[in-house]
Amino acid sequence: MATGILALQGAFAEHAAMLDRLGEPHFEIRQARDLEKPLDRLIIPGGESTVMRRLLHDLDLFDALRARIAEGMPVFGTCAGLILLAKQVDGGVPCFATMDIAVKRNAYGRQLGSFFTNDSFEGLGTLPMTFIRAPYIESVSGGAKALAVVGGKIVAARQDNQLVTAFHPELDSSTAIHEYFLKM
Numbered sequence: 001m002a003t004g005i006l007a008l009q010g011a012f013a014e015h016a017a018m019l020d021r022l023g024e025p026h027f028e029i030r031q032a033r034d035l036e037k038p039l040d041r042l043i044i045p046g047g048e049s050t051v052m053r054r055l056l057h058d059l060d061l062f063d064a065l066r067a068r069i070a071e072g073m074p075v076f077g078t079c080a081g082l083i084l085l086a087k088q089v090d091g092g093v094p095c096f097a098t099m100d101i102a103v104k105r106n107a108y109g110r111q112l113g114s115f116f117t118n119d120s121f122e123g124l125g126t127l128p129m130t131f132i133r134a135p136y137i138e139s140v141s142g143g144a145k146a147l148a149v150v151g152g153k154i155v156a157a158r159q160d161n162q163l164v165t166a167f168h169p170e171l172d173s174s175t176a177i178h179e180y181f182l183k184m
């Protein structure tokens, strides 16, 4: 199985390191030509969702990737990646809009925007969670289901082939969420 990591901007190298730890092959997606390779699943990293959204269009990646996600290719979005998959974005503009979640960007405000906690994740037990200028999910609808709630806010969700976290599992020691994704 070939895992592509969107590598336009942000924390793509950390996801690559995580997949290396799991012995899982991967490649970077930087330009349309990279989509000629077999692609079985996609990771969209954290970073700046506004910049990534613009680059996806400028580099002609948007339509092909959106079609693949809509067809059911497994996709894992962390932080900015979560924002890019959401149908509704408070404080931003939807991008792929394939997931029935409403998200709030930079939701914790400047002071509290970055923090660390340990909290429970559906089916995986207690996991480390690093939040960096994080969004949270205001609501899930349709086929989307919450997988983790921290301080009353939904911070992870899944809808069929789409998995999102508001935090950054690629920055912590636990490989559990990446393993969960690789089994989807």
Ligand SMILES: NC(=O)CC[C@H](N)C(=O)O
Pocket (backbone or CB within 6 Å): 045, 046, 047, 048, 049, 050, 078, 079, 080, 081, 083, 105, 106, 132, 133, 134, 135
């Ligand atoms: N760490 C992150 O990915 C932050 C997301 C960023 N605040 C955004 O809106 O894109």
